[in-house]
Amino acid sequence: MKKKFALVAMAAVLALSTVACSSGGDSGGSGSSSSGSSSSGDVANKDKPLVWFNRQPSNSSTGELDMTALNFNENTYYVGFDANQGAELQGTMVKDYIEANIDSIDRNGDGVIGYVLAIGDIGHNDSIARTRGVRKALGTGVDKDGDINSDPIGTNTDGSATAVQDGSIEVGGKTYVVRELASQEMKNSAGATWDAATAGNAIGTWSSSFGDQIDVVVSNNDGMGMSMFNAWSKDNEVPTFGYDANNDAVAAIAEGYGGTISQHADVQAYLTLRVIRNALDGVDIDTGIGTADEVGNVLSDDVYVYNEEERSYYALNVAVTAENYTDFTDSTKVYEPVSAQLDESEHPTKSVWLDIYNASDNFLSSTYQPLLQNYDDLLNLNVEYIGGDGQTESNITNRLGNPSQYDAFAINMVKTDNAASYTSILSQ
Numbered sequence: 001m002k003k004k005f006a007l008v009a010m011a012a013v014l015a016l017s018t019v020a021c022s023s024g025g026d027s028g029g030s031g032s033s034s035s036g037s038s039s040s041g042d043v044a045n046k047d048k049p050l051v052w053f054n055r056q057p058s059n060s061s062t063g064e065l066d067m068t069a070l071n072f073n074e075n076t077y078y079v080g081f082d083a084n085q086g087a088e089l090q091g092t093m094v095k096d097y098i099e100a101n102i103d104s105i106d107r108n109g110d111g112v113i114g115y116v117l118a119i120g121d122i123g124h125n126d127s128i129a130r131t132r133g134v135r136k137a138l139g140t141g142v143d144k145d146g147d148i149n150s151d152p153i154g155t156n157t158d159g160s161a162t163a164v165q166d167g168s169i170e171v172g173g174k175t176y177v178v179r180e181l182a183s184q185e186m187k188n189s190a191g192a193t194w195d196a197a198t199a200g201n202a203i204g205t206w207s208s209s210f211g212d213q214i215d216v217v218v219s220n221n222d223g224m225g226m227s228m229f230n231a232w233s234k235d236n237e238v239p240t241f242g243y244d245a246n247n248d249a250v251a252a253i254a255e256g257y258g259g260t261i262s263q264h265a266d267v268q269a270y271l272t273l274r275v276i277r278n279a280l281d282g283v284d285i286d287t288g289i290g291t292a293d294e295v296g297n298v299l300s301d302d303v304y305v306y307n308e309e310e311r312s313y314y315a316l317n318v319a320v321t322a323e324n325y326t327d328f329t330d331s332t333k334v335y336e337p338v339s340a341q342l343d344e345s346e347h348p349t350k351s352v353w354l355d356i357y358n359a360s361d362n363f364l365s366s367t368y369q370p371l372l373q374n375y376d377d378l379l380n381l382n383v384e385y386i387g388g389d390g391q392t393e394s395n396i397t398n399r400l401g402n403p404s405q406y407d408a409f410a411i412n413m414v415k416t417d418n419a420a421s422y423t424s425i426l427s428q
């Protein structure tokens with residue numbers, strides 16, 4: 001990448017100096033990152049920068065990465081976050097809360113700490129990791145093919161389910177049983193996953209049949225978590241835990257929401273557009289990421305990791321609880337170390353096609369997209385945002401009718417197996 005840029009730059013300098021030699025040897029262009037080169041018309045769609053984000057191209061049953069999609073061309077990347085590190089944090093956050101509040105948490109005093117779990121999408125790596133993280137921390141996980149089983153169990157009030165087991169927590173010399181009373185994939189009848197309304201209905205059903213056994217509510221994300229909190233747990237003072245650190249969830253911590261995890265969306269949204277910017281500028285992909293750019297934008301390695309083999313950038317997660325939530329009240333604020341505006345003459349405006357798989361996904365619409373909209377200005381990218389229905393890939397791909405109009409693409413798939421529905425359009 002670096003090499004290629006150096007060659008292109010050298011050619012540009014040569015060309016410039018032949019034209020400019022009569023005007024007194026102006027060497028201003030050399031070493032600068034402005035290429036001024038690519039007008040989208042010359043570049044084939046299959047060679048344009050492509051960033052997958054939030055839903056990593058992978059097999060939805062096995063989780064195996066789709067390396068064909070991740071290596072579509074030399075400017076293809078994935079941007080997401082470290083799902084396992086975040087899942088572990090979420091599990092530990094719940095466990096710590098139970099231990100710290102052991103005197104009051106067992107609402108019916110039966111010695112069993114019961115929790116219910118809202119599952120987002122059984123075929124989504126993030127969702128699977130979070131289900132496993134909670135089961136691991138609480139000791140309720142059972143092995144399946146060498147990993148913790150992440151299947152939903154339906155109801156399990158008597159502890160007889162086979163996809164989970166009863167765990168135990170010991171505090172102050174006393175041992176408590178921990179039981180997953182119920183879990184369900186929150187998918188609506190039209191097929192949309194991570195569905196908040198479905199979660200609100202589920203807590204209604206669960207609480208009316210075994211409400212006094214529910215001591216903790218856990219959710220794979222804040223959209224579903226807040227729906228359950230508002231429908232039931234807030235009034236019943238049952239701690240509820242989510243994921244994403246959306247504004248409404250962080251604010252609810254003051255009203256008894258147990259906690260959430262920030263997946264550093266401010267860093268992910270930046271990375272999503274920054275790798276596109278770098279690829280279009282023809283500069284080293286690390287510019288403004290691990291290496292400061294000319295205006296000082298740079299990320300420290302405690303907020304992201306890059307896995308070269310997987311062509312993937314992963315932001316790191318942070319737990320948000322009653323102790324620190326006041327630092328997280330605006331989830332749409334750009335991350336300060338990467339908030340400097342790029343100069344338009346060096347980084348000319350380019351156009352990007354970007355889709356959000358489900359326009360009503362809480363996290364993507366209330367946190368991620370507003371962040372992208374803040375960064376697109378700073379990076380001089382003119383982004384067209386497409387919102388999908390969360391159910392059908394073709395609802396989105398139909399709107400990629402004229403890829404030649406754009407310089408780059410950022411894609412959030414409905415289903416992680418479906419990368420080829422997009423790459424086939426770009427290869428035509």
Ligand code: BGC
Pocket residue numbers: 054055120126194220221222223243244361362363364
């Ligand atoms: C978020 C969820 C969101 C999902 C969409 C996850 O990373 O935590 O809130 O629904 O992405 O793909």
